[in-house]
Amino acid sequence: xxxxxxxxxxxxQRLARGVCRLMRSLDHAxxxxxxxxxxxxxxxxxxxxxxxxxxVECKSGRADFRADRKWQGYxxxxxxxxxxxDGDFPTDLLPGDTGLIQADAFGAEIIRMAPETRLAAAxxxxxxxxxxxxxxxxxxxxxxxxxxxxGAF
Amino acid sequence: xxxxxxxxxxxxQRLARGVCRLMRSLDHAxxxxxxxxxxxxxxxxxxxxxxxxxxVECKSGRADFRADRKWQGYxxxxxxxxxxxDGDFPTDLLPGDTGLIQADAFGAEIIRMAPETRLAAAxxxxxxxxxxxxxxxxxxxxxxxxxxxxGAF
Numbered sequence: 001x002x003x004x005x006x007x008x009x010x011x012x013q014r015l016a017r018g019v020c021r022l023m024r025s026l027d028h029a030x031x032x033x034x035x036x037x038x039x040x041x042x043x044x045x046x047x048x049x050x051x052x053x054x055x056v057e058c059k060s061g062r063a064d065f066r067a068d069r070k071w072q073g074y075x076x077x078x079x080x081x082x083x084x085x086d087g088d089f090p091t092d093l094l095p096g097d098t099g100l101i102q103a104d105a106f107g108a109e110i111i112r113m114a115p116e117t118r119l120a121a122a123x124x125x126x127x128x129x130x131x132x133x134x135x136x137x138x139x140x141x142x143x144x145x146x147x148x149x150x151g152a153f
Numbered sequence: 154x155x156x157x158x159x160x161x162x163x164x165x166q167r168l169a170r171g172v173c174r175l176m177r178s179l180d181h182a183x184x185x186x187x188x189x190x191x192x193x194x195x196x197x198x199x200x201x202x203x204x205x206x207x208x209v210e211c212k213s214g215r216a217d218f219r220a221d222r223k224w225q226g227y228x229x230x231x232x233x234x235x236x237x238x239d240g241d242f243p244t245d246l247l248p249g250d251t252g253l254i255q256a257d258a259f260g261a262e263i264i265r266m267a268p269e270t271r272l273a274a275a276x277x278x279x280x281x282x283x284x285x286x287x288x289x290x291x292x293x294x295x296x297x298x299x300x301x302x303x304g305a306f
């Protein structure tokens with residue numbers, strides 16, 4: 001058993017960690033806080049082995065959901081769209097034609113599978129490129145932070 | 154200035170770190186030790202902002218180069234192919250129709266630009282998907298190692 005990791009500080013981040021563990025178990029590679037297009041930032045995006053793109057928005061409570069004016073803009077950037085909430089969330093608030101995941105900081109499960117609306121090939125290719133670049137840049141920032149400091153060369 | 158990072162232990166890894174810093178400065182997102190296809194593992198692969206794919210093989214010396222039986226197999230997985238060597242390497246050994254980078258652990262520069270042979274669209278899309286998945290999985294392994302431990306859920 002490895003050292004237990006610190007819990008993320010924000011409720012939405014704790015849900016996202018559990019969602020990412022679920023996605024890992026489903027063989028999706030995940031990225032948090034990803035920007036598919038200017039002005040949009042999704043909590044979790046997952047890329048499956050065949051290139052399937054899932055987006056998961058994590059909502060810590062009713063107010064957090066009510067304040068979200070952007071979620072419909074995310075639908076066109078994925079094949080399947082899910083909400084992730086904790087066990088106390090009033091799920092009746094959520095639109096029925098979206099996926100539902102119940103999560104906490106330690107894991108998650110799919111309560112209702114999201115319907116599939118397949119991305120066009122060009123958009124999928126662009127998303128895969130952008131996910132690849134974002135993930136690789138973050139990885140390099142962690143493994144060699146000096147690559148990002150102004151005076152490195 | 155951040156804390157200086159430890160030098161990678163192997164000569165080839167030190168070259169790769171410098172190459173990755175160069176690639177970062179050229180706005181390529183990089184991944185080391187990437188497997189484009191079964192049986193092939195490239196030292197550095199870079200993905201540019203328009204999806205350009207560069208492969209860089211790092212050679213620590215004459216013997217390392219002579220022992221490489223696979224490099225021609227890498228050509229079909231990139232738009233441009235480079236060797237990266239240190240200042241003492243006998244560069245006359247290297248084929249002239251490939252790119253050449255001079256590197257150390259701290260940085261690198263392009264001595265000879267590689268000719269371009271553009272990937273087919275389907276192969277580029279597949280590479281971008283595979284780079285995205287590899288990078289995102291490595292990132293999650295660093296940021297939440299428990300997602301990868303058998304007993305996590």
